[in-house]
Amino acid sequence: MTTFLLFGSTLFSVGLVAGGYSLAGFSLLALLLGALGVIWIVGLIRGWKWIPLVGLLSVYGFAAAGFFLGLSGVLMFVGALLGLSAWDLSDFSARLKLAAEEDDVPSLERRHMLRLMLVLLPGAALVAVSLIVHIRISFEWMVVLILVAVWGFGRMVAQLLH
Amino acid sequence: MNRTFYAAFLACLLVLIGLVTLHAPLLILAVPICLYLLLGILFSPAGIQIEVDRKLSAGRVLVGERVLITLKVTNQGSRTLEEVLLEDLVPPGLEMIEGSCHRLVRLPAGGSVTWTYALRGRRGSYSLGRLRVTAREQLGLVSIQQTVNTAGQLFIVPPVLRLRRVAIQPRRTRVYSGSIPARQGGPGIEFFDVREYQTGDPPRWINWHLTARHPSTVYANQFEQERVADVGLILDGRRIANDFGGRTIFEHSVLATASLADAFLNAGNRVGMFFYGKQIVWTLPGYGRMQVERILHDLSRLEPGDSQVFSDLYVPRNLFPSHSQLVLISPLAAEDDGALVALRSRGYHLLVISPDPVSFELEGLPKSDTTALAARIVRLQRNLLLHRLRATGIQVVEWDVSRPFEQVAREFLERRPLLRRGIQP
Numbered sequence: 001m002t003t004f005l006l007f008g009s010t011l012f013s014v015g016l017v018a019g020g021y022s023l024a025g026f027s028l029l030a031l032l033l034g035a036l037g038v039i040w041i042v043g044l045i046r047g048w049k050w051i052p053l054v055g056l057l058s059v060y061g062f063a064a065a066g067f068f069l070g071l072s073g074v075l076m077f078v079g080a081l082l083g084l085s086a087w088d089l090s091d092f093s094a095r096l097k098l099a100a101e102e103d104d105v106p107s108l109e110r111r112h113m114l115r116l117m118l119v120l121l122p123g124a125a126l127v128a129v130s131l132i133v134h135i136r137i138s139f140e141w142m143v144v145l146i147l148v149a150v151w152g153f154g155r156m157v158a159q160l161l162h
Numbered sequence: 163m164n165r166t167f168y169a170a171f172l173a174c175l176l177v178l179i180g181l182v183t184l185h186a187p188l189l190i191l192a193v194p195i196c197l198y199l200l201l202g203i204l205f206s207p208a209g210i211q212i213e214v215d216r217k218l219s220a221g222r223v224l225v226g227e228r229v230l231i232t233l234k235v236t237n238q239g240s241r242t243l244e245e246v247l248l249e250d251l252v253p254p255g256l257e258m259i260e261g262s263c264h265r266l267v268r269l270p271a272g273g274s275v276t277w278t279y280a281l282r283g284r285r286g287s288y289s290l291g292r293l294r295v296t297a298r299e300q301l302g303l304v305s306i307q308q309t310v311n312t313a314g315q316l317f318i319v320p321p322v323l324r325l326r327r328v329a330i331q332p333r334r335t336r337v338y339s340g341s342i343p344a345r346q347g348g349p350g351i352e353f354f355d356v357r358e359y360q361t362g363d364p365p366r367w368i369n370w371h372l373t374a375r376h377p378s379t380v381y382a383n384q385f386e387q388e389r390v391a392d393v394g395l396i397l398d399g400r401r402i403a404n405d406f407g408g409r410t411i412f413e414h415s416v417l418a419t420a421s422l423a424d425a426f427l428n429a430g431n432r433v434g435m436f437f438y439g440k441q442i443v444w445t446l447p448g449y450g451r452m453q454v455e456r457i458l459h460d461l462s463r464l465e466p467g468d469s470q471v472f473s474d475l476y477v478p479r480n481l482f483p484s485h486s487q488l489v490l491i492s493p494l495a496a497e498d499d500g501a502l503v504a505l506r507s508r509g510y511h512l513l514v515i516s517p518d519p520v521s522f523e524l525e526g527l528p529k530s531d532t533t534a535l536a537a538r539i540v541r542l543q544r545n546l547l548l549h550r551l552r553a554t555g556i557q558v559v560e561w562d563v564s565r566p567f568e569q570v571a572r573e574f575l576e577r578r579p580l581l582r583r584g585i586q587p
Contacts, residue, residue: 098247102265103265116301
């Protein structure tokens with residue numbers, strides 16, 4: 001199941017972002033994304049350890065650039081979400097290779113997918129809400145938010161790395 | 163750099179660029195990654211409290227035999243470990259032949275997992291006492307690792323070939339009866355001498371022919387007493403004598419030592435072993451099955467080392483007095499004759515079992531005229547060395563290791579060396 005979802009996420013992630021570019025007439029960038037998708041898939045098959053991270057950063061980079069270029073927000077968001085899913089599943093798939101024959105792999109997979117859904121579904125819901133609701137904030141609040149963001153990320157990363 | 167760092171870096175970058183450029187979609191793009199990291203923190207494992215019970219089907223097996231390892235791992239903590247990788251750290255030299263030494267499981271609080279796998283390996287002493295536990299939350303962002311120590315020692319000992327008899331004839335024997343001719347008259351099997359009949363001698367011992375020639379006296383036969391002896395096995399583990407390129411003849415020497423120790427101890431002798439290699443190991447002399455086990459255990463952990471010559475070879479006289487039997491198992495190096503002759507001159511009876519390094523090395527080399535010529539030269543040097551040893555009264559048995567040791571033992575060791583019988587000092 002994991003392998004199937006991994007390849008599915010990868011293909012759809014790259015496909016959706018590339019589709020967004022293609023629809024807006026950026027054929028060259030769409031082709032570039034297509035090539036990235038092919039390399040990503042080949043890398044997954046051949047077990048290149050660096051490819052999921054490169055794929056994730058590329059998809060997010062292209063999605064962010066897509067927003068600046070005014071491309072379809074839904075395609076960019078969903079593509080990025082699936083990119084995150086592909087990145088997570090590639091690591092999970094590598095961990096599953098350490099399972100013995102008698103291990104209950106389907107149960108582990110089921111639990112992992114549920115946890116991943118806890119990220120993807122609220123993420124998608126928040127994205128959907130954000131596309132509809134717009135709040136204007138002042139510069140001072142912006143500075144406060146930046147500081148809070150930096151502090152929050154610092155704490156989060158420190159805790160995770162600890 | 164781990165995954166957490168990259169995810170956090172990406173989220174940070176998106177948030178900062180979003181805030182700096184006042185572009186809200188970038189902030190939204192960071193939301194799923196932030197959620198991902200947040201879940202990693204929320205569900206991170208608190209700690210590992212694991213109890214491990216290990217059982218080995220045998221603590222001592224022969225080379226090639228398999229041993230079953232059963233592990234029971236119990237989560238003693240109060241929280242479920244969502245994803246635990248259990249890796250039994252198998253030392254190099256052992257190979258898995260059945261099952262797996264690692265498991266990926268979910269361990270609820272108080273729950274346990276039990277599994278069995280089979281190993282076999284090379285001769286050696288292995289510590290199987292470490293289990294590495296890696297607990298992760300399900301997204302794999304946070305992991306805790308701990309190595310749990312358990313009891314578990316495995317000895318893989320060399321196979322013991324059953325030799326029927328190894329004929330030795332040291333001058334010094336012990337008081338207990340055994341199978342080694344003691345050069346003293348008394349009860350026994352082989353004729354030794356005649357003497358005057360004494361009260362208590364069995365009538366069938368009377369030598370009627372001699373008595374007929376001397377009518378005034380009755381003579382009785384005496385037989386050679388058979389007793390046990392002190393036998394010191396010296397195993398040569400020097401790399402200079404044992405290693406040839408990537409191949410080593412040492413395992414053959416170990417096999418011969420194990421078989422000889424078993425044969426000598428089965429015959430009731432007092433046997434000790436001295437190893438001269440990576441480390442110097444003494445197995446103090448002893449008798450019986452326990453001593454066989456001691457020697458096999460010691461043999462299991464011996465490795466060749468970088469000692470060069472036998473110059474400092476010292477045999478303690480309190481353990482092996484002069485005229486005891488020493489058995490050297492060694493492929494022999496060029497300058498070894500000096501040390502061996504010195505041992506001989508101290509009165510020891512020396513038997514050298516020498517696995518033939520020339521034919522062994524030749525087997526691993528490509529066949530060519532140069533190789534053949536080199537082999538001839540080395541063979542001549544070796545023959546000269548063996549000749550010098552034999553000339554000093556050292557019994558040398560050359561063993562081409564392509565032949566089974568029991569065959570060589572049957573041919574050269576079962577019978578007493580007739581030519582030197584009775585004339586050895």
